[in-house]
Amino acid sequence: MVASKIFDLRDSSETGDDLAIPDMMFMQGEEPLGxxxxxxxxxxxxxxxxxxxxxxxxxxxRASAFGKLVEIAEKHAFSGRFTRYLLSRQLKVNKKHEVWFWFAGSPIRFSLREFAIVTWLPCGKYPKKLKLKMKENLNEKPYWSTLFVKVEVVSVKSAVKMLRKKMMQDTNIRIKIVCLVLLSSVLLSTNLNIKIMREHAEAIEDIDEFFWFPWGRMAIDMLMSSIKERDKIALSQKSIAVKGFVLAIHLVVVESVPSLTEVVVEHCSSSESDSDVDADECRQKLENNTHTQPQTCSPC
Structure with missing residues (x-):
């Protein structure tokens, strides 16, 4: 069965017109073959x-608010082709934090609720002061220097290199750095040369408060914006780049249809899972064309 209780549109407690299934973005059989x-x-x-x-x-x-990411790394593979299949079978939904996919004859919802269930990330409302807590006293030493000493700009790649080479020995510092890396490169990934943000580094001085912040809501805000800004023309391109934690879409569908895990892994081509260089080149082309007329990126 495809639809489960938390994903099935027909499980809604709403009545009347709200129960009507929205129209498909593309007519059945006319979905683009990206x-x-x-x-x-x-x-x-x-x-x-x-x-x-x-x-x-x-x-x-694993024991922290980011713990589900460890489990995800152990169990799931990402298939860009499967994600493309789903995005081409969207229903027309205007809600900010909600998209629907038509899969195997049933509608599956991907919303803030499902995102929270599969990622375990805090997805509550933002605090009244949206900006992350920074140093109140300008003369106070920035926490950045405690993490990265005199290095002014730290990319995700260089941060992982520091961890791998054990350039810092304090376990608490190492855990904080890896949390910043996971946040920047997995949950909030926006470009090919991701850097650690200083405001994130300052916020993690109190790691308990850092984990309390609704990173899940911030992550789905980014992902949903990236998905919804792609209209029928954009979705008709052969390859499209999406910002944020796209793997969460897979997690929701697999939660509904567990047997899909084997299917996705089996059909995920080696070029998708291993050829990151080619994929990076394709992403760069798409990124360069963001503010120009839609163009088709050569297959990666």
Whole structure:
């Protein structure tokens, strides 16, 4: 069965016209035959990051608000082709935090609620002061220097390199750095040269408060905006790039249809899972054309 209780439109308690299934973005049988969806992260990003840690450090992440990411790295593979299939079968939904996909004869919802269920991330309302807490006293030493000493700009790649080479020994510092890396490159990935943000580094000084912040809501805001800004013309391109934690879409569908895990892994081509260089080149072309007329990126 495709639809489960939390995903089935027909499970809604609403009545009347609200129960009507929205129209498809593309007529059945007329969906574009695109190549795949590209994300601004390696298909093996989470494992690559976690492999730079000691076992006890991985377990510390597993026990945190980011713990589901460890489980995701162990169990799921990303297929850009499958994501492309789903995005081409969207229903017309105007809600900010909600999209629907028509899959195997049933509608499946992907919304803030489902995102929270599959990621375990805090997805509550933003605090009244939206900006992350920064230093109140301008003369106070920035926490950035505690994490990265005198390095002024730190990319995700260089941060992982620091962890791998054990350039910092303090376990608490290492855990904080990997959380910043996961946040920037997995949950909030926006480009190919992702850098650690200073406001995130300042916020993680109090790691409990950092984990309390609704990163899940911020992540789905980014992902939904990236999905919804792509109209029928954009979705008709052979390859499209989507920002944010796109893998969450897979997690929701697999939660509804567990047997899909084997199917997706079996049909995920080696070029999708292993050829990150080609994928990066394709993403770069799409990124360069963001503010120009839609163009078709050559298949990766």
């Amino acid at each position: 190549v795949r969806v590209l994300t601004y992260q390696s298909s093996r990003a989470i494992n690559f990051i976690l492999n730079a840690l000691h076992e006890d450090e991985v377990e510390a992440i």
